[in-house]
Amino acid sequence: MKKIFCVLLAGLFCGALAGCGGGGTSESGGGNSNSSGGGSQETFEDKIFDGIDAVFDESLGYYNAYPSAIQEGATRYLYYTRNTAKYDGTTSSIAVRVGTYSGGAWTYGEPKTCIAVSESGWDSGRVFMADVVKGTFSYGGESYSYLMAYSGTDRADGNDADIGLAVAKTPDGEWVKVGTQPLVTFNSSEWDTVGLSWYPGAIEPSLVSFDEGGKVYLFYEESEVFKSNYAWELDLSDLNNIVKGGRKVIERTGVSDLGTSNPLLYGGDFVYDPDSDYLFAARESRTTATANPIVADEVQVLRSSMDILDEIVQGPTQEEPRVWWEEIGDSIDAGATAHPTDDTRIFGYTRIFSPCIVNDPYGRLLEYGSLELLFTTQANEGDERLPADREDAYEYSQMIHSMVITY
Amino acid sequence: MKAKIVSVLLAASVLTGACVWGGGAAASAEAALPLVYEAEGKLTESERLTYAPTGETSVSGNALSVKVFLKNTYNYGLPVSFSVTSGDREYTWNKKTGTASGIRYDGAEGENGKAAAALQWNAMGFLEIPYLFYGEILLPFADLENGAGAEITSVSEVFVGITASINSNFASGDTWTADGISLYLFDVSCVTLDDDGNPSGYEEIADFCGGDADDVRLSADAENAEPEGTMRTATEEDYAVFEAFNAAYNAACATAGDMKIIENFEADEAFSGIGSERVASELYDKFYLSGQLSDYSVAAGGVEGNALHYNLDSSVYDAGKNSYAGVHFNFAKEDATDWSGAKGITVYVENTADYLVSFALEIFQYNLETGLLEQYNLNDVGQRYKTVYAYNVETGEEFSYHTQTFTRVPAGFKGWIRIPFSQYAAPAWSTSPTYGNEGVLDFDKNPVVKISITRLFNANQDTEIVLDDIALYYSDFGVGSLFDDSRPSIRECIESGSIA
Known part of the structure; x- marks a missing residue:
């Protein structure tokens, strides 16, 4: 029987958000700290809870979005996007929190910045949406064990994003950006005849190791007039000499709710299970919002044979496709995110997006039969519970939550 | 099996046409040149080619053989109509479905150079001659008058109608136009088709090779209109073009x-x-x-x-x-x-x-x-x-x-x-x-x-x-x-x- 149950972990160690002060030496606003980078004390502001707790707490004014997580033994590394200065979206960064498992729940430490915007160049405007994979990589004469792919742009609004790489020797170590140019470049004018429109660009990178060495699948979404997901075969053993293999558009066969002309697995995160040869994809499956933020209100998990990457139906045919996506488990929507015990949080969240599957360091499924999904929620613009003096407060209200899907 | 318009070798056809082209350049200098109907622009009205032998030509076969080469710039097929006058009456082939048999020549000498071809009747009652078709079109008298047939024992006129434009039953949003036509006319014979459709016993009605352009009367269908196409005798250059296309x-x-x-x-x-x-x-x-x-x-x-x-x-x-x-x-x-x-x-x-x-x-x-x-x-x-x-x-x-x-x-x-x-x-x-x-x-x-x-x-x-x-x-x-x-x-x- 399919089940969804939430992993109530944040609340276990920080049940009363307003009271979660002190502790730790986090960066500004991070974790349970209210101290700013400059040393001045910031007021911790509650985010809006309509359902289950977040996996960690951070003051309103700091967005916590686009999670990805790898788990090595009893340690988990949760990468996500956050701003480093309160209510300042231009200070975007990729942060990591180290999670430890104890008492049946994961507890996350303080945030540490992995990647910040560059002074100049392709990622000087924003950095966001990162994923990490373990392997063997060399760059500039050094050996590294962890590779990060992240989106970035030189635009302050986050559009026209490219995807670049960074490496580290430990998953929470010092991250070194690879070169000064992105790996995946996106130029909106290349996909628009007029050349005046802006598109999200190359976003949602997701990494899966092919050989536990340097060969890696880079999954990502290219969002222009057309919106497609790709799987790019790359040999990144020597990052000074990247070998680029085939870049394959991912078919959407079997995905029934996207209409006939939308192939995109919005917010797609990919995980591979070598035992079953299934490729799992977490995606945003429904968007009904008509007011800001216009994001999804439901996430779900799909799976398909890995053959979907190579499915080329040749020749004239009237046959049904041989490989397709199928939905597994139940979708996570407002109802699913209702708090199980708190009567004040029975409606759940109406903005649920950017899901990821917690995976092993190589981008593989941890355990067949169940998977933990991390996803982002966000308050609605104009929510009366947000500070009346900040119209943009909802932009800094994202939280990351966790639920387990069994199938 | 390969899909081809021409797919089956005719086993027993005998060809006696007066000017058999193909078979190498050596033949060109000696070959008597056929007539060519040409229309360079879009025809505003359909036109008709009429050949009238001197007097009534007695025939004993059961079909007409018309030998042509088509190089049409536009359509894949050129829709044409065929009719004959026998006695005082004009009979028309105007089937609207099915195919007419043909023999396509591929340039090789003898029987190896011939293959059966199927030419399609369209819904308007015109026969579609395929692009670059070179060979004979076989028109059984039994198919005259939309299958009613006719007893043809003599022929006094042969008509070929060139359609100006046609919204045929082709599955396309385009209006199909009959522009840029070069239709080479070689000869017309009466033949006897056996049960398998193979022709024999050629009785020549017209041999256009070496003939005069005036042998074929060109007229516009519209009253008082001048034809827009032209009839002329092919030149040596025409021959070279034909040979090259055919090869x-x-x-x-x-x-x-x-x-x-x-x-x-x-x-x-x-x-x-x-x-x-x-x-x-x-x-x-x-x-x-x-x-x-x-x-x-x-x-x-x-x-x-x-x-x-x-x-x-x-x-x-x-x-x-x-x-x-x-x-x-x-x-x-x-x-x-x-x-x-x-x-x-x-x-x-x-x-x-x-x-x-x-x-x-x-x-x-x-x-x-x-x-x-x-x-x-x-x-x-x-x-x-x-x-x-x-x-x-x-x-x-x-x-x-x-x-x-x-x-x-x-x-x-x-x-x-x-x-x-x-x-x-x-x-x-x-x-x-x-x-x-x-x-x-x-x-x-x-x-x-x-x-x-x-x-x-x-x-x-x-x-x-x-x-x-x-x-x-x-x-x-x-x-x-x-x-x-x-x-x-x-x-x-x-x-x-x-x-x-």
């Missing part, structure tokens, strides 16, 4: 790797010895335009030699028309119409712009059962995304991507695009009963005779794409082979593949 038609397509190249935008080897400006003109006259005024040229570029340069010039854009423009051509080689066993179509493309351009590679299958020219493209019901595959020859990258209706070409792309036939579908409008497209690509049964390259002005104005080597590919391939070499990459297919 090219019967030559095999070139291959490269796993590709059979069905159009390379080069002069065929058969034309190499001629070199006249006219021949070059004849070759490239096979391309014709429709929709918005657009501009094409066959000039240096592409893979090697010549390529098709297709440009949409915004200065000539007519806002009152649909944005569509197209350049079209029929295949000059019969081999190019045989798509059996192919997995998909591929084309070399260059986009020199720093932004996306797009084009559609539409294919037209001639349904031998229904006589319909069925259109297929990437625009099917629901306008689903289609997947195409690309190999950039400059960067070496291979990738697949989605497109829709029109194939998108990334900025600066230079290389090969492959489109599996699984991505092709009949446009929704063409499957309505009005058009009757069956919507099934069946290359084992039916030939593909025409390609259209179409573009939209509103998305491509002032952009030129360069196309070269339109080919069929025959391999299962992978997109690159870095992680999996069980299937060859696109590059490997092109460089070292083969046609199984």
